[in-house]
Amino acid sequence: MNFFVGMKHLLTRLAAALSVMAALMSYAQAQNPPQSPEEEEKQLLEYIDKEVQRLSKSLSLEYWQEFYVDSTLTHDLHAMRDEMKTLQTAKVGNVDIYQKVQDKWYQQIYDSFHRFLNEDQWKKYLKSGAAREQKARDKRRASEGK
Numbered sequence: 675m676n677f678f679v680g681m682k683h684l685l686t687r688l689a690a691a692l693s694v695m696a697a698l699m700s701y702a703q704a705q706n707p708p709q710s711p712e713e714e715e716k717q718l719l720e721y722i723d724k725e726v727q728r729l730s731k732s733l734s735l736e737y738w739q740e741f742y743v744d745s746t747l748t749h750d751l752h753a754m755r756d757e758m759k760t761l762q763t764a765k766v767g768n769v770d771i772y773q774k775v776q777d778k779w780y781q782q783i784y785d786s787f788h789r790f791l792n793e794d795q796w797k798k799y800l801k802s803g804a805a806r807e808q809k810a811r812d813k814r815r816a817s818e819g820k
Contacts, residue, residue: 718755722747732802733795746786754779777811784808 726744729735735743757775766772784804791799 714755718751719748722751733791733798735795739790739795742790743787746783750779750783750786773814777814780807781811 722744725747726740729743730740733739754775757779758772761771761775784807787799787804788796
């Protein structure tokens with residue numbers, strides 16, 4: 675049961691953490707000196723390592739799948755962070771724009787994982803909360819078109 679509880683909230687926690695980070699970034703900079711790029715990079719890499727280990731254990735990944743998870747998260751989370759920083763530097767205040775950036779990169783992660791997870795692993799991944807997050811992204815995308 676603990677496995678499903680942990681997996682269920684993976685994407686929710688990741689999305690919430692990045693949303694809070696983006697929304698409060700300007701406030702944090704006003705209160706604290708900015709974190710050095712080296713510290714930011716270290717924290718991101720530690721997070722990616724923990725996620726790879728957690729997904730490897732919960733989905734029983736093969737070594738080559740761990741490589742793909744690590745590569746996917748490393749590329750996509752760095753790209754998302756860079757895009758968020760660009761928005762912040764441009765002083766974009768619209769939270770919806772930050773949400774669109776997050777949705778774009780989480781969709782990329784979702785699609786990448788679907789390519790290399792086997793059927794059983796994919797089902798576990800979806801049950802862990804990925805399906806709910808995909809549904810939420812689809813709903814936001816549909817409401818944009820209206």
